[in-house]
Amino acid sequence: MLRRHFLQFATGSLALLSTSSVVMAAEDSPPTLQTHIIAMTDDMIYDPKVITIAPGDTVRWLNIGKMGHSVTAYENELPEGASYWASGDLTSENETRNKYPIGDITGGESYSHTFEIEGEYGYFCIPHESIQMTGKVIVQEGGASLATSSSSTSKTSDQFGSNLPGGSVGGAFAAVGILLTGISVLLIFASDLYSFIMGDPETRPKSARIIAFFVGVAGLLLLLFMIGTLILS
Ligand SMILES: [Cu+2]
Known part of the structure; x- marks a missing residue:
């Protein structure tokens, strides 16, 4: 008994x-911050994969694993007027691909980029592009407070523990x-x-x-x- x-x-x-x-994980990203952190993990993902920010916000990609990654913009996924961006700060996608490991972000290191122009920015990791280590930054007025679902749903559907830079x-x-x-x-x-x-x-x-x-x-x-x-x- x-x-x-x-x-x-x-x-x-x-x-x-x-x-x-799960609730803790979902409430993890306060929409008011001006700098947004995306984790790069040894599972070879950007976490969150899709992020919505306001114009002028900065995204910081932090490598929380041990293997190296890059953050490399797809040149054909740039909004009109936006200049090319990638870790390593080279001027084109081709040059960035060819000169890798320039632009490699090792474990514990990070890369930041500030987005001024609205639109969608697709990017990828050079060594892990073939296994879909890709992501997207959406820049729109109001940032994440307008696009409620995208980042929070991707958070809960990703694995549970590795995504929590602030929730360990x-x-x-x-x-x-x-x-x-x-x-x-x-x-x-x-x-x-x-x-x-x-x-x-x-x-x-x-x-x-x-x-x-x-x-x-x-x-x-x-x-x-x-x-x-x-x-x-
Ligand atoms: Cu990678």
Whole structure:
């Protein structure tokens, strides 16, 4: 009886934790800032992939992984009147491609560009273009406050932990919670196993054991994932 309540508590808190972490991730980018940070990760993505900013805002691409990346504009995806831009500050897409690794941004380094002219700017990573490491900056009056959905949906659909330059505290918090949940579920499972081995005649609903097992495995997998992404970032 006590055990079943404990199990309900454990699974309930797991559900609560995963919901609150998603909310934390979604609220991660305040629309009022003038400098927007895009993470470049060892998963070979720009995070967020699409960002909407106001004219005059600066975007800063920060390499939070270990492998090198570039931020290289597609010359045919420049709004009219906008000049060519790329890490390395060369003057054309061809020259930037040919002279790479000039323009390479190594782990811990960053590249910033300020966008004055409205429109859409497509860009890519030279070494990882073939695996779709591409992104887009949308510059429009009002910035992200007008385009509500694009950046927040891409945030939640991307992986969970690696995207949180400002949210690693939330990630660590969730990891500790998941760890506690996993331990409590494993304790339930272990004590079930104990009474099974010791031949306790009291029969227990098998479903409790199965649920405990799967929740325990899910909790551990989540925990490993959180720890992995925290270490990588
Ligand atoms: Cu790259």
